[in-house]
Amino acid sequence: VFATNLPHWADEKTESETVRKFHASLKDEKKRTPLSLRAFAMMELIKVVLSWVDVINDRSIFQFFYTNIVVTVDDMVYGSFADEIECAVLGITSSKYCTLNYGATHISVWSMSRALNPTVAELFPPVTASMLYVEPSNDGFTLPQLMGVIIGALALLLLLVGVLVLLLCRRRSARDN
Secondary structure (H helix, E strand, O other), X not given: XXXXXXXXXXXOOOOOHHHHHHHHHOOOHXXXXXXXXXXXXXXXXXXXXXXXXXXXXXXXXXXXXXXXXXXXXXXXXXXXXXXXXXXXXXXXXXXXXXEOOOOXXXXXXXXXXXXXXXXXXXXXXEEOOOOOOOOOOOOOOOHHHHHHHHHHHHHHXXXXXXXXXXXXXXXXXXXXX
């Protein structure tokens, strides 16, 4: 059992535009593997990135990914995803309104038999995990957390005092001179 966000590389009846292009470019079915699909998808990504970059060098490509962290190529989304806001509508957006999860969209759980045979159903259908990012507080605990710690500490202290009183009462005058 494993999780993946790639569509099945050998599915002839796929809805994935990436896989359709992959099949059109690679006629030999024996060469259709997960790694070759991954390499194909990455090359499609590179083609899109290079179409947006004026000067092709390491600095401009680095700057592209630094400023535009969402890239959509066919049905594959690379970068962050939107939680209640559509980040990738235009294909490339800035990170200002996007929640990061580094492109993990449409994650499905497959069995090994699914990996070998595309007609076998997925164990869990594709989902995109919803993330709600909250800036951590520099003030320490929130009020409910602080109340929980105080009440828990008081309950522990009362329990300790109760156990000590119980032991002292049970001891009575057990001294043997």
